[in-house]
Amino acid sequence: MKRKSWLFSAGLLLIASVAAAASVTVITQQAMLRQDKRFFAPVVTRVPYGESLHVLGSEGDWLRVYYQNRNGWIHTGEVKQQKITLSTLTAQGASGTAQDEVALAGKGFTPEVEEAFRKKNPSMQFNLVDKVESFRVSDKTIRAFLERGNLKEPGGA
Amino acid sequence: MSEKIISWLSFAITALLLLPACAEVVQVGTTMGHGAGVITSEQKGSIDRTAIKSERAARPITDREEYYLGRAVAATILGQYRLYLNERTTNYLNRLGNALALASDRPFTYGGYHFAVLDSEEVNALACPGGIVFITRGMLKRAANEEELAAILAHEIAHVNHKDGLAAIKQSRWVEVVATLGGGATREFSGGQLDKLATLFEGSVNDVAKTLIINGYGRKQELVADRSAMIFMHRLGYDPNGLTDYLAKLAGQQETGAGKGLFATHPDMSYRLVKARGFISENNWPRQNHLVRDSRFHRYL
Numbered sequence: 001m002k003r004k005s006w007l008f009s010a011g012l013l014l015i016a017s018v019a020a021a022a023s024v025t026v027i028t029q030q031a032m033l034r035q036d037k038r039f040f041a042p043v044v045t046r047v048p049y050g051e052s053l054h055v056l057g058s059e060g061d062w063l064r065v066y067y068q069n070r071n072g073w074i075h076t077g078e079v080k081q082q083k084i085t086l087s088t089l090t091a092q093g094a095s096g097t098a099q100d101e102v103a104l105a106g107k108g109f110t111p112e113v114e115e116a117f118r119k120k121n122p123s124m125q126f127n128l129v130d131k132v133e134s135f136r137v138s139d140k141t142i143r144a145f146l147e148r149g150n151l152k153e154p155g156g157a
Numbered sequence: 158m159s160e161k162i163i164s165w166l167s168f169a170i171t172a173l174l175l176l177p178a179c180a181e182v183v184q185v186g187t188t189m190g191h192g193a194g195v196i197t198s199e200q201k202g203s204i205d206r207t208a209i210k211s212e213r214a215a216r217p218i219t220d221r222e223e224y225y226l227g228r229a230v231a232a233t234i235l236g237q238y239r240l241y242l243n244e245r246t247t248n249y250l251n252r253l254g255n256a257l258a259l260a261s262d263r264p265f266t267y268g269g270y271h272f273a274v275l276d277s278e279e280v281n282a283l284a285c286p287g288g289i290v291f292i293t294r295g296m297l298k299r300a301a302n303e304e305e306l307a308a309i310l311a312h313e314i315a316h317v318n319h320k321d322g323l324a325a326i327k328q329s330r331w332v333e334v335v336a337t338l339g340g341g342a343t344r345e346f347s348g349g350q351l352d353k354l355a356t357l358f359e360g361s362v363n364d365v366a367k368t369l370i371i372n373g374y375g376r377k378q379e380l381v382a383d384r385s386a387m388i389f390m391h392r393l394g395y396d397p398n399g400l401t402d403y404l405a406k407l408a409g410q411q412e413t414g415a416g417k418g419l420f421a422t423h424p425d426m427s428y429r430l431v432k433a434r435g436f437i438s439e440n441n442w443p444r445q446n447h448l449v450r451d452s453r454f455h456r457y458l
Contacts, residue, residue, distance in 0.1 A: 027220050028265050039259050049221070049267070077265040108334050109222040109358050112346060116355035117229060117362075125235040129228050132240070132273045132289055135247055137255045145252040149303070149450045151394040154260035 024079035026051045033072035037062035039155040040139045044072035224267035227287030229362040241276035249457040254310045260392040263318040281419045283369045284313035286322040303450040304399025311386035321378045325368035326361045383433050396445035397437055404430040
């Protein structure tokens with residue numbers, strides 16, 4: 001009995017560590033998969049929130065990952081180590097995405113909750129918030145800004 | 158100790174080790190253990206219940222939830238201040254702010270960092286959870302150069318990094334959010350659940366907005382944000398003395414501006430100045446010549 005129990009415990013720990021180390025889930029609206037482990041490296045592809053990426057290796061703050069037949073580098077700040085769920089353990093996850101996990105993680109304050117809040121507070125200026133969120137800067141612009149100001153490029157492994 | 162107790166303990170310890178990972182993993186294990194006769198159905202139930210309870214209590218706010226809270230906080234602020242839409246100023250702020258954010262300890266948030274100006278003569282800067290940062294025209298006017306403006310933005314980015322806004326949410330609200338959600342994995346909300354969450358959401362937004370606009374952060378949060386701001390500036394090659402120069406100016410104006418904006422929410426300007434100077438001295442960061450950036454600053458603002 002004692003031996004059986006230890007075997008189960010060890011098995012569980014093994015499953016947990018192997019499954020957790022193998023994949024990560026994107027936690028930003030749209031993450032960038034890059035050719036190199038630098039903030040301004042060319043973008044291989046964009047990866048939407050909730051997508052699962054297979055980890056091939058890591059260096060500093062960057063992970064080398066595999067996604068939809070492509071390899072690239074992603075910053076650790078854009079992903080979260082994938083938690084193990086029944087669906088991932090039994091390989092019933094939907095098309096490579098950790099959808100159940102994302103549904104659980106994002107089940108609290110969601111777009112539906114914002115919508116309900118907006119209905120209760122119709123005078124809230126969400127249109128202006130959308131406007132502020134439209135202020136975006138490209139990699140090229142930031143890089144030029146740094147260069148012209150005699151500043152250093154951030155990041156890198 | 159009997160063999161049965163040792164078996165039970167070994168299983169329980171493993172299950173407890175796995176609690177922070179996921180309650181579902183524990184359930185897989187308890188099902189296996191129960192099937193193999195290692196634990197009884199009562200023991201299985203007990204471990205499962207503890208795992209779910211522990212996961213609910215420990216569930217942190219996700220970056221996506223922080224984003225939605227931050228949007229609503231920003232909407233609340235924009236109900237009290239007018240947005241100043243000047244393309245040149247906004248572009249400059251967003252280039253500077255996003256460069257600093259990349260040098261911060263949290264270069265990415267769910268919705269990214271966005272910087273905007275509030276059309277007010279009040280001296281204030283406000284960081285919403287998730288990365289929307291506001292600065293008033295009054296505060297912008299008091300910045301003498303790019304180093305000082307970088308210091309203001311880096312300080313606000315530090316508040317986002319440290320999730321200081323979220324810390325203002327009453328713990329009881331978050332416990333109630335988690336309890337409202339329950340343990341199921343379904344994505345649909347029931348009507349009652351959605352109403353309850355919307356009310357809790359509103360309360361949380363008010364907690365954060367009240368702290369940003371009226372009460373201000375605690376002294377420790379401000380000192381830590383100053384320290385981080387100087388580190389982020391230094392990483393990019395900015396002169397961290399930009400922070401002390403700006404703080405010195407504000408400390409001198411604190412008397413006349415008392416009771417309004419930043420002067421009301423940030424009462425210890427002189428103390429922050431002393432601490433910031435001490436940090437620069439500890440790191441032997443010399444004063445820099447930043448004529449190129451000064452000239453850029455004056456072209457944009």
